Amino acid sequence: MRAVVIERIGGAEVLQLAEVERPQPGPGEVLVRVVCAGVNPADWKCREGLLGGFLEYRFPFVLGFDLAGTVAAVGQGVEDLPLGTRVFAQSDVGAGKWGSYAEYACVSRASMVRMPENLDFAAAAAVPTxxxxxxxxxxxxxxxxxxxxxxxxxxxxxxxxxxxxxxxxxxxxxxxxxxxxxxxxxxxxxxxxxxxxxxxxxxxxxxxxxxxxxxxxxxxxxxxxxxxxxxxxxxxxxxxxxxxxxxxxxxxxxxxxxxxxxxxxxxYSRMPSGESLERIAALLAAGRVRAPRLEVLPLADVATAHERLQQGRARTKQVLLVAD
Missing domain, CATH: 3.40.50.720 (NAD(P)-binding Rossmann-like Domain)
Incomplete structure (x- = not known):
């Protein structure tokens, strides 16, 4: 699969597009075909090693806390999410696993939530963190x-x-x-x-x-x-x-x-986060809460998104388009 990876801690220059092996869902996990990935300040801080006290970096490493996409496969014990279901979630990158800057990501079922029908993938990816x-x-x-x-x-x-x-x-x-x-x-x-x-x-x-x-x-x-x-x-x-x-x-x-x-x-948001995100999704579905203003960038422009956030120049929520 195509992904943005880092091979070491550093500035935005360490972000690179690469072909890596597609992950496989383990017990209690869902493999998501990622359509959009949200970009957060926590992403550039993770890139610079500031999350070292919370997770173990294993390179190559895929960043990205937030995603929206469709269910591509499920692991043992997951029976309530048919293939193709539209979902959004916080990734498991906070536990040291690969994140959302990739065409596929494995996420704990306990963090996974069905997307509200009134949201598109970009808006949904802007929500979780x-x-x-x-x-x-x-x-x-x-x-x-x-x-x-x-x-x-x-x-x-x-x-x-x-x-x-x-x-x-x-x-x-x-x-x-x-x-x-x-x-x-x-x-x-x-x-x-x-x-x-x-x-x-x-x-x-x-x-x-x-x-x-x-x-x-x-x-x-x-x-x-x-x-x-x-x-x-x-x-x-x-x-x-x-x-x-x-x-x-x-x-x-x-x-x-x-x-x-x-x-x-x-x-800080606790893992797994599905219980709270379910409540948030209900408010979004009812129209009582709306997603933030956002700008969608191609996955290849991830460094631009990171630099805007790190330098305080982002006037809208930055979202990466991973797949059409």
């Missing part, structure tokens, strides 16, 4: 409930956009930070209060909207980009940071928060 990260931050860690006030920092990102929509569906009230060009976009997704983070007025604007502070801050950006985040919380509130794996980003100051009676957590 950002949506699961937002879900984990709001619900698994943040215990979001109806009526709570939440600040989504980075509402213009794919993760932030899903977080705004999930919080709206859960009956929460939402404020979001974003660039000036995304103010109308985050409001359309469900944010009552949209704040241009570059204008330097996050705290005063948020205080006017939530004088006692918000119940939950979900930091989708990290890297110290939300100054004095703990000051934005009400008494007993919680700061949840999405795991960034970026060098130098140590996450929330857990000790300082505890001294002030505040809570903190770091969120």
């Amino acid at each position: 950002p949506a699961l990260a937002a879900w984990a931050g709001l619900f698994d860690e943040g215990a979001l409930r109806p009526g709570m006030k939440v600040l989504v920092h980075g509402g213009g990102s794919a993760v932030g956009g899903f977080a705004i929509q999930f919080a709206r569906c859960a009956g929460a009230r939402i404020a979001a930070t974003c660039s000036q060009g995304n103010l109308l976009h985050v409001q359309a997704l469900g944010a009552e209060c949209a704040i241009d983070y570059r204008a330097g007025a996050i705290a005063p604007t948020l205080c006017h909207w939530a004088p006692e502070g918000v119940d939950l801050v979900l930091d989708c950006i990290g890297g110290g980009s939300l100054p004095d985040a703990l000051d934005l919380l009400r008494d007993g509130g919680m700061l949840v940071a999405i795991l960034t794996l970026t060098p130098g980003d140590s996450g929330p100051d857990h000790a300082k928060a505890a001294q002030r009676g505040l809570r903190t957590a770091v969120a």
Whole structure:
């Protein structure tokens, strides 16, 4: 099969198209003919070796966390997915197996979900990792409930956009930070209060909207980009940071928060992820949540997608077209 592989850790130049052996599904696995693969910040971080604490690299290695395609074969014990079924999933690359930048990928059945009928392959491939990260931050860690006030920092990102929509569906009230060009976009997704983070007025604007502070801050950006985040919380509130794996980003100051009676957590999508993705798929199928804005690139342009993400130049979700 055709795949994008790396033979070593490094920059975007290590990404190369190659012919490699097609994997075969083991017990409990599904072989997917990949149509589209989503590109995430975690992909370039994986390429540069920043996931070394989570997985063992075995070269040649195929990157890619997200995929959408059709069932090509199933392993022992998988009986509920007929061949040709349209599916989407997070790949098992987080467990050190080959990912989605290939014509075929083996994925655990426990992570596999049928695609909603109202999504095409590109839109479906743009969903899993950002949506699961937002879900984990709001619900698994943040215990979001109806009526709570939440600040989504980075509402213009794919993760932030899903977080705004999930919080709206859960009956929460939402404020979001974003660039000036995304103010109308985050409001359309469900944010009552949209704040241009570059204008330097996050705290005063948020205080006017939530004088006692918000119940939950979900930091989708990290890297110290939300100054004095703990000051934005009400008494007993919680700061949840999405795991960034970026060098130098140590996450929330857990000790300082505890001294002030505040809570903190770091969120990441757990494997296998099918149970949460099923809930997300139901919201997508009902039209209550929509996939992010995206740009589709040919598989051969994978380095371009990586460079855009790494340099902060991607204005839309990057998706690779693997097969027509």
